[in-house]
Amino acid sequence: MLKTNADHLLLGPGDTTDTSLDKSLITKDEFSDLIHYDNNGVASLEFIVANLNCAGCMTKIEHHFGKFDGLRSVRVNLSERLVRFVWPEDAGISGRELFEQLEQLGFQARPVLVGETTEDASITELHSLLWALGVAGFAAANVMLLSVSVWSGAEGTTRELFHWLSALIALPAIAFAGRPFFRSAIQALKAGQLNMDVPISLAVILAAGLSLYETIQLGEHAFFDAALTLLFFLLIGRTLDQMMRRRAFAGVRSLLAFKTEQVMLIDEHNNKTPFPLKDVKPGMSVFIHPGETIPVDGTISDGSSDVDWSLLNGESIPQTKSSGDEVFSGLINLTGPLSIRVTAVGEQTLLSDIIRLMESANERAPRYRQLADRAAALYAPLVHLAALLTFLGWMFAGANFESALYIAISVLIITCPCALGLAVPVVQVVASSVAHSMGILMKDGQALEKLSEVDTVVFDKTGTLTTGSPLLKEQKYDAHFLLPVAAALAENSLHPLSKALFKFAKEENQLALPAVADVKEFPGSGLRGKWAGSEVRLGSFEWCGIENLLKREHSQQTDELELWVSYQPEGGSMVCAQFIFEDAIRPGVETLLQELRKQKLCLYLLSGDRSTPVMRISDKLGIENYRAEMKPDQKCQFIERLEGTGHKVLMVGDGINDGPSLSAAYVSLSLSSASDVAQVSADFVLMRESLLPLARLIKLARSARLLISQNFGIAVVYNLIAVPVAVAGFVTPIVAAIAMSLSSILVTLNALRLHLLNRNDKMR
């Protein structure tokens, strides 16, 4: 494709250059920083692969790389969409090679940092929960075995033996497996709050203590099995919750990838040396190759180029910048090499301003309390009060201290909040796996709850409603004849219109492209080359010199995305063609908007782009509320105003400029093609090309919320029946075991209906 040519490095900046670039120069060493080396000389690199979703993909990758020279292992993790490569350090494998082969196989890969610290923490957390779960399960099963014998009539020494055996198994198991709850309960109490874990811990500890007392007294009733099954069920809920968090996290951690660490510094003798970005100071000069992201704010001192602003302000057409113009970090240099005199780095850049704006929006956003926590805040005091009143009541009625305490504790045991601790995580895990199968990563359960309340959706334009890459819409004049040569010229440019033209000719229509010699690119104008001995030009109307050939109507010039090509055969007359592009609307957007309107959601379009293209898109899609030329802080304020009037806003965006508004919005969604900033601040990340899953996601969130409230309802009914029975003192260990298992199973089954609800939806 692109031929290697290191010569252009020797040309002074500002010269128009041969644009054939060595691809490795464009994206220097972005992979080497991400390779992880362990102490035994083993290197590993992980990629997150967006479109990895079946057994076929898995074998395709593992088989392809199975034959790769030097690799020690390649393993696909389907749950997290990760591919992990491991090789001996000295095998001479480059990350780029692996990356390119993945792309060739048709996978959208993105390298991630291996062994990032927070990720490790979440693994340890999950592992300790699974350990606790295993121990609780083992102990619960064995103690239940002994308890069943007691219930079915074991008496005397046998019962005493069984109780002692139960105590022997249960007490260490509770001490070990209960730690996640005890820890969180202590934390909550220290902060002067009540969470779900307080009544859970209390019930478990009191049940164990009471049973131990009964065992020592050689009494009839021991609740060891109840305490253990309770822990077991609740640990299942806790583990599911943690697993979901981890799955979401796997998507988000890829965002640390692709950070520019080094820049090319130009010294006073015009020598270029690699230099760490963090040491760059204002006043220095740096050199930016075409294709690179500009890492600093500065003024162009030499050279000119088309610069892509789309991530920063959503503008779809690149702007031509030359000597004396200002550029900002986050822009992408497209067509010519630039020397930039640095005016701001790091914290002082415009990009950092936007990130600060985002952080402050984040701080201003009210803290959301999850449904389960809100319910627990109501539930816990009620349960404690009920137990206390029971105790006092029985004392007052003349029962002795022991039996009053026994009944009070049985109230605590029987009211333990399984609907909160088990059913809510089950709903959220099922929802997250359904979302995952639709190609949506979810940050946490609360994002889903918030989404169900949304009544307003705000969209960004470029890259969100549109694909952000132009598509050929119309060809005029001698297009049939000139398309192949125009595409051959276009191949040499990184300009989005050139890329679109090349893609159209080569990939969609598979035209054979002629050889064009001496191709040069002139930033802001176009390209020039030689075809069959004569000059051929691709670029703007003026650049191609067509004004001699065609009279141009004035109206045609406005904001049209277009490329012209002209060819002057020797001795013949000039021929030309026009290619008109449009920023194509993302697949599924029309249907999505219809669905959203059906769901009675208010739609807004906020864009940083100029008003003509914004108007055109909003007319086409029928979005009446739109604003163009919005700066990041204006977008953010607009959303905060909407929320100020009581609306719950879902923001959908992709650019760096959307970061603050994504943080400010009640809940937010970004795309896998989006900037890192946008993905970090969003609650959901959509991994597919089409936006359509969003409509189903909102439905999913609403049905998840419905199920959670139903489960609360079931819990209320259960307690209305169980509490009076417990208060009256009729709860024996066998009653507690049956009641608790039944209620847990009931809420879990109800939670699993989410799968059914969603499947019906899919079939319709």
Add this chain to the structure above:
Amino acid sequence: MSHLLFLIPVALLLGGLGLLGFLWALKNNQFEDLDGAANRILTDDEDQPL
């Protein structure tokens, strides 16, 4: 009563074996990729992944 002396240790031993098995599997990352494991059944070739 006397067979209990025999049966209870056996029950505990078997349960303990189950627990050890689970912890072993956990240590060996058997639960890392549940979707992947479910899908790997579908690939019918015999050769090992590298």
